[in-house]
Amino acid sequence: MKLIDDRQIKKEDQQYILHSWSKQKDVHPKIIKKGEGIFFWDEADKKYYDMCSQLVYLNVGHSHPKLLEEFKHIGEIPLAAPGFATASKAELARKIIDAAPDNMAKVFFANGGADSNDHAVKIARMVTGRYKIFSRYRSYHGATFGAGNLSGESRRFTVEPGIPGFIKFDVPYLYREVVDFNSEEEATDFYLARLNNQILYEGPDSIAAIFMEPIPGSNGVLIPPKGYLEGVRQLCDKYGILMICDEVMSGFGRTGKMFAVDHFDFQPDMMTFAKGVTCGYSPLGGVIVSEKVAKYFDDHVLMTGLTYSGHTVSTQIGCVTMDIYKEEQLIEHAAAMGNVLAARLEKMRRFDSVGDVRHIGLFAAVEIVKNKETKEPIIAYGMDYGRDKVGLMSRFVSMLIENGFYTYSHESSVLIAPPLVITEQQIHEAMDIFEKVLAEFEKDYLFADKTVTTK
Numbered sequence: 097m098k099l100i101d102d103r104q105i106k107k108e109d110q111q112y113i114l115h116s117w118s119k120q121k122d123v124h125p126k127i128i129k130k131g132e133g134i135f136f137w138d139e140a141d142k143k144y145y146d147m148c149s150q151l152v153y154l155n156v157g158h159s160h161p162k163l164l165e166e167f168k169h170i171g172e173i174p175l176a177a178p179g180f181a182t183a184s185k186a187e188l189a190r191k192i193i194d195a196a197p198d199n200m201a202k203v204f205f206a207n208g209g210a211d212s213n214d215h216a217v218k219i220a221r222m223v224t225g226r227y228k229i230f231s232r233y234r235s236y237h238g239a240t241f242g243a244g245n246l247s248g249e250s251r252r253f254t255v256e257p258g259i260p261g262f263i264k265f266d267v268p269y270l271y272r273e274v275v276d277f278n279s280e281e282e283a284t285d286f287y288l289a290r291l292n293n294q295i296l297y298e299g300p301d302s303i304a305a306i307f308m309e310p311i312p313g314s315n316g317v318l319i320p321p322k323g324y325l326e327g328v329r330q331l332c333d334k335y336g337i338l339m340i341c342d343e344v345m346s347g348f349g350r351t352g353k354m355f356a357v358d359h360f361d362f363q364p365d366m367m368t369f370a371k372g373v374t375c376g377y378s379p380l381g382g383v384i385v386s387e388k389v390a391k392y393f394d395d396h397v398l399m400t401g402l403t404y405s406g407h408t409v410s411t412q413i414g415c416v417t418m419d420i421y422k423e424e425q426l427i428e429h430a431a432a433m434g435n436v437l438a439a440r441l442e443k444m445r446r447f448d449s450v451g452d453v454r455h456i457g458l459f460a461a462v463e464i465v466k467n468k469e470t471k472e473p474i475i476a477y478g479m480d481y482g483r484d485k486v487g488l489m490s491r492f493v494s495m496l497i498e499n500g501f502y503t504y505s506h507e508s509s510v511l512i513a514p515p516l517v518i519t520e521q522q523i524h525e526a527m528d529i530f531e532k533v534l535a536e537f538e539k540d541y542l543f544a545d546k547t548v549t550t551k
């Protein structure tokens with residue numbers, strides 16, 4: 097590839113690239129010239145704390161030396177179509193199964209998150225012979241037609257009218273729930289009773305799977321109330337429904353455990369993954385299936401496939417990534433650094449504009465409101481993605497980025513999910529920037545016509 101200068105890269109980017117989720121005239125991308133650990137530098141040599149790991153995938157950080165070294169050996173293993181066995185595919189599948197809950201038995205490799213979810217839906221339909229799929233509002237499962245239909249938020253609207261039999265139910269979002277619960281257990285009972293009713297109304301015999309992010313990520317890191325996921329598992333068992341957990345964002349140490357489901361006392365029937373399996377050094381995703389699901393396909397044809405299922409390069413990168421998690425004890429480190437981040441976030445509740453903070457491991461969101469009493473969100477529902485380019489949330493995120501804190505927002509939540517290699521000092525440095533910017537934002541924009549009392 098011939099290297100061209102920065103001005104030409106930007107010109108050609110604008111001329112030839114269609115950028116996702118954006119009005120193209122609004123897109124003025126920077127160029128990442130260098131990355132190292134939790135930092136990257138743009139074309140003006142400006143340094144950024146990558147506080148969202150690009151799109152929550154760079155768990156091992158930018159330019160990991162072990163992965164860069166591995167790229168020198170790409171090509172030593174010959175490329176092979178999915179029907180062949182390869183060393184890297186076999187090794188990675190074994191490593192994933194070893195890391196997954198102990199009921200899990202086999203892996204179907206896909207290319208990324210969305211198509212992994214599409215395949216999980218197909219597998220659930222094949223195994224159960226049923227067709228309805230339940231998933232939740234305020235979830236994101238990807239942008240393909242199938243995963244788009246699973247998603248319970250505004251990015252779904254372009255794939256509607258949707259696929260018949262894709263049913264949505266409510267996610268526990270306690271901060272914005274209209275019912276005032278006395279305890280998490282009370283909330284759990286409420287949401288499970290409603291889900292049970294909905295299953296009955298839809299006809300349990302037609303429902304193949306209940307699909308969920310155990311902890312919804314881009315919709316604001318919504319941590320379930322105590323006993324909720326275990327209760328969903330019981331409902332699935334009661335009605336013969338498969339439980340599928342989307343671990344695309346929450347998997348591979350993000351929450352301080354290997355998978356988000358490890359925080360709870362239940363095992364799903366299938367889990368989907370992507371992002372952290374290779375940390376984006378090469379695209380890869382997949383579906384992990386339980387022994388029971390795997391056994392079904394001993395005598396039934398798995399009627400699905402992909403040209404690049406188990407791609408040699410990506411699985412080779414995946415093997416090295418899995419080794420890094422272990423050698424650098426990154427999962428344990430993420431849990432310890434999660435405590436540091438949690439303490440900083442809890443202190444941020446003093447800000448007039450911070451409605452809620454939610455966190456588990458290095459997976460966190462700060463929900464910004466215009467008014468703490470009324471909880472009026474900083475951005476109206478569904479107004480993301482180019483529809484509110486001049487709004488307050490866009491302004492706040494731009495200010496963060498201008499000040500070297502790189503992240504993104506969705507609805508009224510700003511995501512904080514740095515590479516798992518972050519240190520205690522770096523968390524404090526980054527959060528100092530966040531607080532300084534938030535104070536300026538409140539004074540200059542959000543409460544410009546009021547006296548700001550906190551800080």
Ligand SMILES: Cc1ncc(COP(=O)(O)O)c(C=O)c1O
Pocket residue numbers: 151208209210211213236237238239309313314342343344345346370371
């Ligand atoms: C929970 C979840 N599932 C699925 C996806 C889709 O993954 P991909 O963009 O690799 O298709 C995402 C992407 O952010 C995600 O967060």
